[in-house]
Amino acid sequence: MKNPNSNYISSLVSKYKGLSIVAKASLWFVFATVLQKGVSFLTVPIFTRIMTTDQYGLYNAYLSLASILTIICGLEFQSCIYINNLSKLNDNKEKEKLAVSLINLTFIITSIWFIIYLVAKDFWNRIFGVTSSMMYLMFLEAYFVPVVNFWVTKQRFNYKYKALVIWSVLQVILNAVFGIIFVLIVDNNQQASARVFSIALVQCVFGSILIVSYCKKAGTIFYNVWWKKALLLHIPLLPHSLSLTILSSADRLMINHMIGPTETALYGVAYSASMVINLIKLSVVNALTPWIYECIKEKKYDEIEKRSRICIIIVMMMSFTFILFAPELILIVGGKKYYSAIYVVPPVAVSVFFTFLYNLFSIIQFYYEKTKEIMMASLSAAFINLILNVIFINIFGYVAAAYTTLICYILLSVAHYIFMRKTIKTHDIKSEVFDMNFILLMSIVVLASMVGFSFLYKFIIVRYCMIALLIILMILKRKVLLSALNKPRRG
DSSP states (O other), X not given: OOOHHHHHHHHHHHHHHTSOHHHHHXXXXXXHHHHHHHHHHHHHHHHHHHSOHHHHHHHHHHHHHHHHHHHHHHTTGGGTHHHHHHHHOOOHHHHHHHHHHHHHHHHHHHHHHHHHHHHTXXXXXXXXXXXXXXXXXXXXXXXXXXXXXXXXXXXXXXXXXHHHHHHHHHHHHHHHHHHHHHHHHSOGGGHHHHHHHHHHHHHHHHHHHHHHHHHHHHTOSOOOXXXXXXXXXXXXXXXXXXXXXXXXXXXXXXXXXXXXXXHHHHHHHHHHHTHHHXXXXXXXXXXXXXXXXXXXXXXXXXXXXXXXXXXXXXXXXXXXXXXXXXXXXXXXHTOXXXXXXXXXXXXXXXXXXXXXXXXXXXXXXXXXXXXXXXXXXHHHHHHHHHHHHHHHHHHHOTHHHHHHHHHHHHHHHHHHHHHHHHHHHHTXXXXXXXXXXXXXXXXXXXXHHHHHHHHHTTOHHHHHHHHHHHHHHHHHTHHHHHHHHXXXXXX
8 A cells, every 4th residue: 555645746746847947946935045055054953052042142243233334345246147148148258257256356345445444443443332353254254255255146147056955054054163262262252253263264265266257268367347337337226226135224223332231131132032033034035036027017906905915914924823831042042141132033033024014015116127116215214223222222132123114114114115105106096006004904903912912921821821822813814804805995
């Protein structure tokens, strides 16, 4: 008698073999992303336990600053000029020369910023709250991150998922293993630098190999043909990219500067705990974007409304789950010494929900190439976030940063909705595309849950009773909920 499980596995294998190269690549690219984020999340409890809170706080400050420096130095050339010309250039050697040209340009830009830092390094160290050794490692990493990004973009463009998955596995394993080893063998006051060194080492080794490969295939080590076009195209995009990075990273830098690394560590652990929900949100957005583009092209607006409603429920339920179980989550990720960070989790989880909403609205704007309005919204939100952080972190402490960021993401969602409505009217689209009554209701529910359950964290029995009651209600009313999701909007 055949095992039914073996038949099921054989059926899955047959279906997989029948997939197109595009479908296979998409599956493996998602797997690579999930693997990277998943292992990173699983290593957080290890590092929070082997590193002091001060050093873990410094490491979090480094990550925030590095994300900003990478954008300033690399200008995200891989996101536009590189990928666009991979599709336009027919000669493979010209494609390699394109990469070499952009690598040369990022090296020059990074060197200029590095000289600016060296001229007044004590001043910059004081401003950013990190050590000179960490800044050196940050610039070293900034030289090679763009190189790796070009290679990753090329693999995705050519659907070479095998090489990308292998690199993703190696990178995340080497980062974790070297990080643990280096942190354990150094003194306590060098743990943050040791952790950073493990990341920089992996990037530099792989980046160096790629540079040699690019130059060899291009037949040159210097090429400046693409510089003017790259700068003209990407400098106007810099404010948008930088604003979003500041909005997601500046709070940790400001906490580190205004209060100290211990509080940065507490805040960073809460953000690390939200990594899973953020990954799910990104996966949903990445899956929705090409599908919504196709629906807009074919004027299937009702389909967008129905599918987006289901996705909003998924993201909202994930946010809701993280809010409910914040105390347990922090104990797992950080341990008892990070327990006070439980009050950061609710606003962070709700922020993920509102980032999903603004991503949803901005898909329409990107389709119709309304990038100026997108930039305006991002710049305004980042500026407001900095002002609110300066005011409220001093008054209420590090937890305030989570709420100021949430406020800015809500404002960003509203701004993108307004700009989206303007775009819809401009292109004479009669449908509203998204069910705003439903979105407003879900927003109120998730905000109310944030406020309500934050007060219940001290009352474990009451919180568990509430969780049990909500689960029972959802099971009993599941048909009503499913009907509401699938019911088309009227009027």
